[in-house]
Amino acid sequence: MSRTNDFTVKIATVNGTGSASANTLLMKSIFRSGIPVMGKNYFPSNIQGLPTWYEIRVSREGHLARSGTVDLMVAMNAETYSRDVKEVAPGGYLVYDSTWPRPALLGRSDITVLGAPLAKMCNESFNGVRTRILMKNICYAGVLAALLDLDLERIRELLAETYAKKPQLVDSNMKAIALGHDYARQNFPCPLPLKVERMDRTGGHIMIDGNTAAALGCVFGGATVAAWYPITPSTSLMDAFKGFCDRTRVDAQTGAKRFAFIQAEDELAAIGMVIGASWNGCRAFTATSGPGISLMNEFLGLAYYAEIPAVVFDIQRVGPSTGMPTRTQQCDLMECAYASHGDTRHVCLYPANPEECFYMAAQALDLAERLETPVMVLSDLDIGMNDWMCRELKWDDAYRPDRGKVLDRAQIEKLEKFQRYLDKDGDGIPYRTLPGVHPKGAWFARGSGHSQYGTYTEDSTEYQIVLDRLLKKWDTARKLVPRAIIDATPGSDIGIVSIGSCDSAIHEALAILKGRGVGVNYMRVRSFPFSEDVERFLAAHRLLFVVEQNRDAQFRALLTLETAVEKSKLRSLLHYSGLPISSSFIVEGVLAEVLPKPQRKDAASA
């Protein structure tokens, strides 16, 4: 089978050496050649010096998950050399810097090893230690450009966009590209069978990371207060929001900023600020990761019980505790669903890619105000920090924020008495008022026991009326949250149920399984509480694989707690290494269960 537009390149470098720009350059030039491409960054929790990898998957079929194999390794880091060599698939290639001898390379005869004296060439052509290090990385991009047959003009065009304000850098970067490119053309069999050929499959698409997309969603959703405490991998969401606001929200005449961007002293304060601003009529949000959610628990319970909107982005990373801050997992599902002491349940949205991050950010702001409750958007490091190819984001100019049941001055004036927690409409959502509008609308927000009239209470009946009404509101939420996405063909009684960023690996797995004669249906749940279609899908299948990225089957636990599904029907496929889930993991897991035992071995290796 042809490997044109269908292979994976992995680049091993040292953190802080500027390899990110070389890698982005490579990926983007493939994307601009019309070929579906994925880029994933496996980086350390470190500023400089530790090993880092970048994986580029080129897929003419449009499969954007981690493939699980490496066809071409660029081994630039001596420290990880021996393991990088081992990772190359048989028949694959390894490019290394031959400035220094690498006897360890001789360990494999089933791959092609290509040495280019990158450091030597750069040392001869550039001055300054830092420049030489940076250019060495651009230089390997030149080697790859020759090996993969990338269009040099496209690379120049990308550099010109990146360095629009420093044109002299375009020339020096192109010089480094040419060094690598020329060396490869003269010494290696260019292009390799793993090569790129122009296609037309990326029109109408963009390459964007989920944090940037979520930040854009907050801008378009009309958020004006953003408070946060820095934590990987959520920080880039806040940086992006500030960047977009600086571009679009500054008054041209006065210089006034139509947003407040507050770096809090910790996550407890960050969520407090969001709650305070929301209570006072702004759309406000914070972004954090698991450790931050732990700290926010108390305030989330207050916002749930006092019924105050708040939007929280949880860009999940590996736990428990500090865990591995720069690796990905879906390990906060339980923590977010039931955050805080007492009977609490929170609305959660589960985007699967940056496109959904954008739309769900705006939707979360609407839901939080409509439902007067915290809404959590559970993204993860893989979605948030990697560039994903997704459909171009669109905005409907007819959109207006849904501010929910907020009474204005005239409406308050007409009331005999304002009763904050009374269910007037039968949907469990009470009316609210904002400070500064009308003295008759004043109410007292509190986390202590309160009656439906908004007064303090220690009376059992009065307390229970409010608590039960909150459940009614929960049922209303079920109707308002995004529905599951179901991909089902009649006849199959086997299903995959999953969540968030497992999506692309599952789609690829479904195609592979179909090729092997195994038809599997698929439901991707997008919200908590679970929409009504979730229950129906679970009931309609004999066997269900619950695919998720944590050790303890948290999503499966949520399904068993919150639906009527029989536990015995559920099989967990749990991936929690910290790397994004691959399609092969899912294919193997499904086949191991569904194939008759004697056939299993043959089919799995077919």
Place this chain on the structure above:
Amino acid sequence: MTFIAKPKVVHPSLPRNALGLIRRDYEGALSTLCAGCGHDSITAAIVEACWRQALEPQNVVKLSGIGCSSKTTAYFVSGGHGFNSVHGRMPSIATGANAANRRLTYIGVSGDGDTLSIGLGQFCHAIRRNLDMLYIIENNGVYGLTKGQFSASADVGTKAKKGETNFQPPIDPVLLAMTLGASFVARSFSGDKQQLVPLIEAGLRHRGFALIDVLSPCVTFNDHEGSTKSYAYTREHYEPAVQADFVPPEREITAEYGAGESLAVTMHDGSRIMLRKLDEAYDPTDRGMAQARVQERLKSGEYLTGLLYVDADGSAEGGRREFHQINGTPEEPLNSLPYEVLSPGSQGLAKILARYR
């Protein structure tokens, strides 16, 4: 109980402020604190100050954390929104609320536990941001609702109701606020309404963070011999070990003193809270001098009171910008900006996305 409505009888001769409102219009629900609690005097002082300042009740925002003091936000200005948040976290609620609407008047009421223990971090950072609010600490050196543990403002050598002696040095909110660059720092006593009301009025008017640390003795848990934050009033029949839950009826204590005099607020026995009125040579715009004087008096067990430091307009040496000035937000409150000026629209989106193609 806060859910019992106060009877509202308006006599035509009651004085009215500029808005035509009487003092009653600035009151709230009935207090559920112990009779004679210093906090109720502070509530009365806030009512008086808001009435005198003729604030529109709906423009008053009342914020608090958890504790006896934090309950009091329900007891004044019922026409203003209140937010009784979580323990020690009121400043963050105030920060968000203030960010959303800079035109309202924010009054935070907290206690020494709420501010100096669990909420020390948020307190410090609200000062650093110079958040435009009045922050009142009702300081009694003790945890009341949990029955008498020392707070972080308890003095070395002071005795708890059950006899335990405190050996840990206190955190003084006034010195701390000055160190952190607060722009308005005052100390007062709940029994001195004449001093307190004008201070609250000044604090309400101050642009930026105004701190008033109000010594407010706890009649139930810190009013015994050996306590340094006491009215020092113990009835003869009162037995602390047996009658811990018995709350004796009290009347309020008032103190008056002239300039330059120091005064012990001691009613019966060994209470050693000393108040000292500012002398004429004191310059409340000199942060260094103010800090030195407060510290010097604390060493001898005396509390200097009054408006101790003020930087009214950010013009003092090392003067401070207020939160919104730092953020560059518009004069118009953020919560009133129309969506049209917030969204870049579909065309704006297309422009933004150019670099992601």
